[in-house]
Amino acid sequence: MKVLVPVKRVVDYNVKVRVKPDNSGIDLANVKMSVNPFCEIAIEEAVRLREAGVATEVVAVAVGVTACQEQLRTCLALGADRAVLIETEADIQPLGVARAMAALQAQENADIVIFGKQSIDGDNSQTGQMFAALTGMPQATFASEVKVEDGKARVIREIDGGLQTVDVDLPCVITTDLRLNEPRYASLPNIMKAKKKPLDITTPDTLGVDVNPTVETLKVEAPSERQAGIKVGDVEELVDKLRNEAKVIS
Amino acid sequence: MSVLVVAEHDNLELKPATRVALSAAALIGGDIDVLVVGSGLADVSAQAAAVPGVSKVIVADNAVYEHQLPENITPLVVEAGQGYSHILAAHTTNGKNYLPQVAALMGVAMISDIIAVDSADTFKRPIYAGNAIATVKSNDTIKVVSVRGTAYDAAPAAGGSASIEALGSAHSAGNSQFIGQEIAKSERPELTAAGTIISGGRGMQSGDNFVLLEGIADKLGAAIGASRAAVDAGFVPNDMQVGQTGKIVAPDLYVAVGISGAIQHLAGMKDSKVIVAINKDEDAPIFQVADYGLVADLFKALPELEASL
Numbered sequence: 001m002k003v004l005v006p007v008k009r010v011v012d013y014n015v016k017v018r019v020k021p022d023n024s025g026i027d028l029a030n031v032k033m034s035v036n037p038f039c040e041i042a043i044e045e046a047v048r049l050r051e052a053g054v055a056t057e058v059v060a061v062a063v064g065v066t067a068c069q070e071q072l073r074t075c076l077a078l079g080a081d082r083a084v085l086i087e088t089e090a091d092i093q094p095l096g097v098a099r100a101m102a103a104l105q106a107q108e109n110a111d112i113v114i115f116g117k118q119s120i121d122g123d124n125s126q127t128g129q130m131f132a133a134l135t136g137m138p139q140a141t142f143a144s145e146v147k148v149e150d151g152k153a154r155v156i157r158e159i160d161g162g163l164q165t166v167d168v169d170l171p172c173v174i175t176t177d178l179r180l181n182e183p184r185y186a187s188l189p190n191i192m193k194a195k196k197k198p199l200d201i202t203t204p205d206t207l208g209v210d211v212n213p214t215v216e217t218l219k220v221e222a223p224s225e226r227q228a229g230i231k232v233g234d235v236e237e238l239v240d241k242l243r244n245e246a247k248v249i250s
Numbered sequence: 251m252s253v254l255v256v257a258e259h260d261n262l263e264l265k266p267a268t269r270v271a272l273s274a275a276a277l278i279g280g281d282i283d284v285l286v287v288g289s290g291l292a293d294v295s296a297q298a299a300a301v302p303g304v305s306k307v308i309v310a311d312n313a314v315y316e317h318q319l320p321e322n323i324t325p326l327v328v329e330a331g332q333g334y335s336h337i338l339a340a341h342t343t344n345g346k347n348y349l350p351q352v353a354a355l356m357g358v359a360m361i362s363d364i365i366a367v368d369s370a371d372t373f374k375r376p377i378y379a380g381n382a383i384a385t386v387k388s389n390d391t392i393k394v395v396s397v398r399g400t401a402y403d404a405a406p407a408a409g410g411s412a413s414i415e416a417l418g419s420a421h422s423a424g425n426s427q428f429i430g431q432e433i434a435k436s437e438r439p440e441l442t443a444a445g446t447i448i449s450g451g452r453g454m455q456s457g458d459n460f461v462l463l464e465g466i467a468d469k470l471g472a473a474i475g476a477s478r479a480a481v482d483a484g485f486v487p488n489d490m491q492v493g494q495t496g497k498i499v500a501p502d503l504y505v506a507v508g509i510s511g512a513i514q515h516l517a518g519m520k521d522s523k524v525i526v527a528i529n530k531d532e533d534a535p536i537f538q539v540a541d542y543g544l545v546a547d548l549f550k551a552l553p554e555l556e557a558s559l
Contacts, residue, residue, distance in 0.1 A: 011378070016381070016513075017378045017381050017382065019382050026377075026378060026382060093359060094350065094359070094360070095353070095354060095358070095359050095360075098354055120378070120379060121377065121378055122377055123362070123363065123375075123376065123377055123378070123379065124350075124360070124362045124363075125346045125350070125362060125363075126346075126350035126353070126360050126362060127350075129320070129346070129347065129348070129349075129350035129351045129354070130350045130351065130353065130354035130360075131354075132320075132351060133324060133350070133351035133352075133354040133355050134354050134355075137425075138321050138423065138425040138426040139320060139321075139347075139351075139426075140426075141343075141346070141347050142343060154429065157343075158343070158488065158489075159343040159344070159431075160342050160343045160344070160442070160489075160497075161433045161434060161440065161489060162431065162432045162433035162434050162489060163431070163432050164317075164428070164430070164431045164432075165428075165429040165430045165431070166319070166426055166427065166428055166429060167426065167427040167429055168425065168426045168427075169425040169426070178495060179488060213359070214358065214359045214388065214389045214390045215359045215361065215386050215387070215388050215389070215390075216386065216387045216389065217384050217385070217386050218372065218385045218386065218387055219384070219385040220377070220382050220383070220384050220385075221382065221383050221385075222381075222382060222383075223376070223380060223381065223382065223383050226520055226525075226538075226539040228537060228538045228539065228540065228543075229525075229540055229541035229542055229543065230541075230542060230543070231532075231537070231542075231543045231544070231545060232542050232543065232544050234544070234546070234554075235544065235546070235551055235554040235555050235558060236554075236558065238526065238542055238544050238555070239555065239558045239559065241542050242503070242524070242526070242542070246503075246524045246541065246542075248446070248502050248503040248523070248524050249446075249470060249503065249559070
């Protein structure tokens, strides 16, 4: 059984991002880039499926610039068997990625495709669902538990207000939520081994897909700052302010 | 121009997030129709028809749509959405589940989680966990958009009288199956719909201490939330989490107790009208966004607060 895991190169989650002074975007100069945390959870889940004997091969895929090879090497160090980069300089948006992944899936015929539920830069939460629609595969989004047996995946999903359990027939699409697992760290020997694992490069043109975006970013601004208010001396003063000044309690 | 808003509901009632999406639809302009997909929808359809400004409610009432599995409802929304310039839904776990599929099948991009409508094709949305706001323009013929539940005040629940018409198509893909659902039951209001919220953080020290918040919540009719730190520490379940990766809320009054104010938490509550912070660390970042800050030991302040309400 083959598991395909698309991963995204994003600004590391520890970096405090800054808006460029000309409001054209986020300043990415000299900023540390990493595997999107939700995609790392996806890799971890795929590797665990292989370790449990359910899957036999884990393939990490990225769509984007040449430098995405760094993140693919990280995935190989975390346990992926091989990697594919669909290389493009285009501004990466969910529909383009979903189309490129769908074209690759037509060649790879993976049984399970595990996406992160969203990337921490664009915060769209779209790509896995778009891929499922384009390929006609059933999906289980926001997974906090996955069990694969009898040609099905039983997935517990995090939904508003609680949890939902669904069965999806294989081949299927899963998107990861935060509590699915805790990704391991790459060990030094595994980082060294990852350098020798295969990393193939293709392009959207070769796959016959158009990844050009249809949404333009006109402007990126810092969010409006909230002003600090006052400090109150005690609970009595607080209740008085809430009752008589803010008028939010009766 | 014409807008189709896909209703957020649980087959029993129309969720307020739908009326927020309807407020966004009104700013786009043109006729506004509502699509209700589910099973046993008499009440939900009537509630949708009562929202002022809605022209028509299209109801796809069929057992195959009971759990709104995306494999079944996506083809229906695509079918019903033909001819509209905009398709909107709430940015809930349900909206996020099927709406990107609808966009992909229509061959257009989707614009997620908008917080403002600038014009019929231009919207504002948060990126990087709310650390930046992007203004984006869609060049697609059909705009597929999800609306953040706190973006606008909800449209009124009554006063309208839209026509209701049935849509008979039944799509059943057969490759996915609903097994079960556990929804946390509570006498208190839902976090995303509450007018007042009191949240606890790591400073609460244990899950048992959340009982200190309950008495106050009862008196204020408030929902109880938590920071990610409190959830990660295992004090309370994940569904109580307020923050960028949890619930995004904007109540009239938000009381943060023992919460330091990490960016990820602020991103989920900073649009609240009045923010109160109770924390013993006077340098906690939460005080930078609080309208009223009380530097105090919460174990002393909370009982006092409960007694004085």
